[in-house]
Amino acid sequence: MSKHERHNAIRELIAQRPIASQDELRRKLVRRGFDVTQATLSRDIHELRIYKGPGGYALPNGNGHDEQDDLPDVDEVMSSFGLKVKQAQNQLVLVTTAGSAQPVALAIDHEDWPEVVGTLAGDDTVLIICPDQKRATVLAERLEKIIG
Structure with a gap:
């Protein structure tokens, strides 16, 4: 089956009910006849801009299109999942709720802030690399205000 068909199946599965893990999603795809590896599924999730929230995987604005405007706003993601900086x-080390670091890093990356050289996300921690200490301080203050 084609990548397009697999992407449509992923959108459909996520829209039907909450899916808590990539492995659960992979198993559901296998049951539908898709031979998909974890690496392929990770790429698909990234391409579809699927993010993991408290209720499991979700489509941006519920539709899964690749439009930039469909990404959750950094303020929304940070206030929902950010804990401390x-x-x-x-x-900067940004601590998030469990399983939330990747959508937080994605939201930060898509802001194109001059203070951010890049991010690296684990499960509940995002490493944000800034060009210098001064800009790291500016960004830390901005993120702390968003977190509240």
Whole structure:
């Protein structure tokens, strides 16, 4: 089956009911006849801009199109999932709720802030690399205000 058909199946599965993990989604796809690896599924999730929220995987604005406007707003993501920010020179460690680091990092990356060189997300932690300590401080203050 084609990538397009697989993407449509992923959208349909996520729209039907909450899916808590990639493995659960992969198993559902296999039952539908898609031979999909975890690596392929990870790429699909990224391409479809699917994010993981408290209720499991979700489509941006419920439709899964690739439009930039469909991404959750960084304020929304940070206020929902951000817990605290710690600075270490030109780097920030952003602690999030469990399983939320990747959508938070994605939202930050898509802001194209000059203070951000790049992000690296784990499960509940985002490493944000800034060009220098001064801009890291500016960004830390901005993120702390959003978190509240």
